[in-house]
Amino acid sequence: MSNKKNILITGASNGIGSALALRLASPDNRLFLLARNNEKLKIVAEQCTQSHAEVIIHKADVTATEDIQKLIESVDIEFPIDLIICNAGVTNTVGKKGEAETWGEITNLIDTNLYGVLACLNPLIARMQQRKQGQIAIVSSLAAFYGMPVTPIYCASKSALKGYGESLRGWLKYDGIKVNMIYPGFVKSDLSDQFNTHRPFMISTEKAADIIVKGLESNKASISFPLLLTFGIRFLNILPSRLADFFMGELFGAKKR
Numbered sequence: 001m002s003n004k005k006n007i008l009i010t011g012a013s014n015g016i017g018s019a020l021a022l023r024l025a026s027p028d029n030r031l032f033l034l035a036r037n038n039e040k041l042k043i044v045a046e047q048c049t050q051s052h053a054e055v056i057i058h059k060a061d062v063t064a065t066e067d068i069q070k071l072i073e074s075v076d077i078e079f080p081i082d083l084i085i086c087n088a089g090v091t092n093t094v095g096k097k098g099e100a101e102t103w104g105e106i107t108n109l110i111d112t113n114l115y116g117v118l119a120c121l122n123p124l125i126a127r128m129q130q131r132k133q134g135q136i137a138i139v140s141s142l143a144a145f146y147g148m149p150v151t152p153i154y155c156a157s158k159s160a161l162k163g164y165g166e167s168l169r170g171w172l173k174y175d176g177i178k179v180n181m182i183y184p185g186f187v188k189s190d191l192s193d194q195f196n197t198h199r200p201f202m203i204s205t206e207k208a209a210d211i212i213v214k215g216l217e218s219n220k221a222s223i224s225f226p227l228l229l230t231f232g233i234r235f236l237n238i239l240p241s242r243l244a245d246f247f248m249g250e251l252f253g254a255k256k257r
Ligand SMILES: NC(=O)c1ccc[n+]([C@@H]2O[C@H](COP(=O)([O-])OP(=O)(O)OC[C@H]3O[C@@H](n4cnc5c(N)ncnc54)[C@H](OP(=O)(O)O)[C@@H]3O)[C@@H](O)[C@H]2O)c1
Pocket: 010, 011, 012, 013, 014, 015, 016, 017, 034, 035, 036, 037, 038, 040, 060, 061, 062, 063, 087, 088, 089, 090, 112, 139, 140, 141, 142, 183, 184, 185, 186, 187, 188, 189, 190, 191, 192
């Protein structure tokens, strides 16, 4: 077997995931790209092959948790995964008049953003432990550090990933497995276009992918960007809640009613 690096990316058909695929496309890497939209995946794969990467696409839904576990295990049996980037995600927002998200929206979000990640990693962790190597990257969000009023369920899912990833890192460090948490601020994409708020310091998916890949290469525990927003949101955590809520509400609040 060749000594290419096997890299699996979920949510690789669009946005940050597709930019990561393109950024990682090289003759040294074998890319496994997963998402539901096969047509978009084909386009990303075609672009990646122009950089002489070997690319295998899988039409897959991370909310189909049994199927996704089987798929990832079967990939790993044939091509031991060196790096998995759990990136697939969706968002909802509260309605323009402050209406709550529907139960269907709530469960779909949690199924995708939280259970989807857990399902992808479940078959892989024990296998990586056995071979004493591997790298796990989880895309959370700066919204994990302080909830944005317009998108409560999304923030809940990303905070859950933060707790999970931090625990994984401590647990798996003695097994030779690297764990990197990724906390993007605003990145221009279909997902962030749904946020009907200010999106300060927004960057392109290409720029985000570049920061993420550099962070993964240097095994940064926490890859958060951009710097100013990271600083701002973490600063909120040391402010009295009333003050922090005020700033958060002014910047990312649901519209006043
Ligand atoms: N953009 C931002 O400002 C921002 C900020 C912080 C964190 N993030 C996080 O970054 C990640 C990527 O977001 P993005 O901005 O690039 O959004 P995006 O452009 O909407 O891309 C989302 C990707 O996730 C995939 N996906 C969604 N549901 C899926 C499912 N059930 N099964 C498999 N794949 C699924 C989509 O592919 P298909 O539709 O083809 O399945 C798509 O490839 C998300 O986890 C998001 O929460 C984004």
